[in-house]
Amino acid sequence: xxxxxxxxxxLKNGVExxxxxxxxxxxxxxxxxxxAVKTAIQTGYRMIDTASFxxxxxxxxxxxxxxGVSRDDLFITTKVWNxxxxxxxxxxxxxxxxxxxxxxVIDLYLIHWPVTETFEDxxxxxxxxxxxxxxxxxxxxxxxxxxxxxxxxxCRVEPMVxxxxxxxWLSQKDLHHYCQTKGIQIEAWSPLARGGKFGDPFMKExxxxxxxxxxxxxxxxxxxxxIVTIPKSxxxxxxxxxxxxxxxxxxxxxxxxxxxxxxxxxxxxxPDYIDELTxx
Ligand code: NAD
Numbered sequence: 123x124x125x126x127x128x129x130x131x132x133l134k135n136g137v138e139x140x141x142x143x144x145x146x147x148x149x150x151x152x153x154x155x156x157x158a159v160k161t162a163i164q165t166g167y168r169m170i171d172t173a174s175f176x177x178x179x180x181x182x183x184x185x186x187x188x189x190g191v192s193r194d195d196l197f198i199t200t201k202v203w204n205x206x207x208x209x210x211x212x213x214x215x216x217x218x219x220x221x222x223x224x225x226x227v228i229d230l231y232l233i234h235w236p237v238t239e240t241f242e243d244x245x246x247x248x249x250x251x252x253x254x255x256x257x258x259x260x261x262x263x264x265x266x267x268x269x270x271x272x273x274x275x276x277c278r279v280e281p282m283v284x285x286x287x288x289x290x291w292l293s294q295k296d297l298h299h300y301c302q303t304k305g306i307q308i309e310a311w312s313p314l315a316r317g318g319k320f321g322d323p324f325m326k327e328x329x330x331x332x333x334x335x336x337x338x339x340x341x342x343x344x345x346x347x348x349i350v351t352i353p354k355s356x357x358x359x360x361x362x363x364x365x366x367x368x369x370x371x372x373x374x375x376x377x378x379x380x381x382x383x384x385x386x387x388x389x390x391x392x393p394d395y396i397d398e399l400t401x402x
Contacts, residue, residue, distance in 0.1 A: 125141065125368060126368050127142055127166040127168070127365055129141050129142070133283065134305040134306070137229070137282070139169070140169040140197050140350075141351070142345065142351055142352075143162075143168070143171055143351075143352045144162040144169070144171065144352060144353070144354065144355075144361065146170065146172050146178055147311075147354055148354070149178055155178045156188075157356070158185075158361060159185035159189070160185050160188065161358050161361045163185075163189040163191050164189070165365050168195060170186070170197075171352040173200055173232075174202065174206065174218065174222075175401075179200060179223045182198075183225060186198065186223075187224065193225070197229040198225060199230040199232065199285075200223065200230075200231060201231070201232040201234040201263060202231070202233055202234060204234060204235050207233070207243070208247075209243040209246050211244075211247075212243075212248065227256060228256065228257045230257070230260070230282075230283060231248060231251060231252075231260050231261075232262060232285055233248065233262045233263060233265075234264070236266075236396055237396065238396060242272065245277060248279075249279045253278075253279070260279060261282045261284060261285065261307075262285075263285040264285070266297065266393050270284065270306070280304070280306070281306055283307045283308075284297075284307070284309070285308075285309040285310075285311055286311065287310075287311055287390045288313065288344070289314065289315040289319070290315075290325075290343065290384065291315060291319060291383055291384065291385050291387040292384065292386060292389075298349070308349050309351070313341060313344060313353050314337055314353050315389055316389055320336050320337070324379070325383075328376055332372075334370060337353070337360075337364055338363065341353060341364060342367045342372055346372055346377055
């Protein structure tokens with residue numbers, strides 16, 4: 123299967139979205155995230171995933187400008203946070219994110235979580251931003267089937283992407299299949315399960331077989347399953363390691379064997395309980 127670091131998937135509105143990028147959650151504003159973003163771009167990453175919640179949009183924007191790569195060759199995602207939702211509030215939140223990033227147009231704008239009282243009004247604002255040409259694509263994050271179905275009943279523009287927790291131990295098979303039937307691209311957050319699963323003997327064995335690391339095997343598994351992935355690291359060697367996965371293939375037997383690791387095991391919060399969740 124030929125996939126390159128700059129391979130893209132075509133979203134339902136025709137926009138080309140990279141299949142691989144850098145996540146910057148908990149990457150500190152200032153030197154830490156700036157170095158991470160610049161290292162990633164130099165390594166060949168073409169997509170950066172941030173959010174207003176991460177409080178590093180300004181630094182991400184600065185690193186993009188200083189990267190030496192043309193803005194048009196990069197794909198930047200940001201998200202509207204839970205306490206910024208609602209129609210007018212989302213439009214204002216968007217302007218704040220856009221100004222912090224220093225970008226005229228955002229490539230992908232996502233609703234971060236399906237906050238029950240507001241996510242439908244938030245979506246109206248996302249549609250307006252899209253129709254005004256301020257964002258090239260709009261989507262959701264942490265949306266389960268019931269949340270997407272609610273939006274689908276009244277939307278003018280259907281979501282193009284759903285970014286959810288996804289790794290071999292939470293493979294989201296049903297949600298992935300549902301999104302595929304609706305033409306919604308699935309994107310994995312915490313693709314490496316935040317490092318908490320490294321050492322699994324089975325994954326180590328597959329990695330050894332290919333002369334690769336467990337991180338590379340996990341990310342390769344995703345790419346072969348047409349899942350967009352955004353591993354996070356602020357360590358130069360890991361940013362490079364995570365991108366060094368375009369020179370090997372997992373066999374279909376290996377992909378199926380990794381599929382069997384699914385244990386519905388979440389490391390993050392469950393969107394089904396959004397009304398009871400608190401976020402720091
Ligand atoms: P991740 O699964 O990408 O894991 C990151 C951690 O794994 C790093 O901090 C590091 O400790 C370790 N790691 C990374 N590369 C490694 C390597 N090669 N070898 C060993 N250890 C390595 O976790 P994440 O940051 O939670 O998720 C990735 C991105 O997804 C985030 O940065 C963010 O952009 C996005 N995200 C979105 C949501 C959402 O609600 N939409 C939630 C969480 C994360």
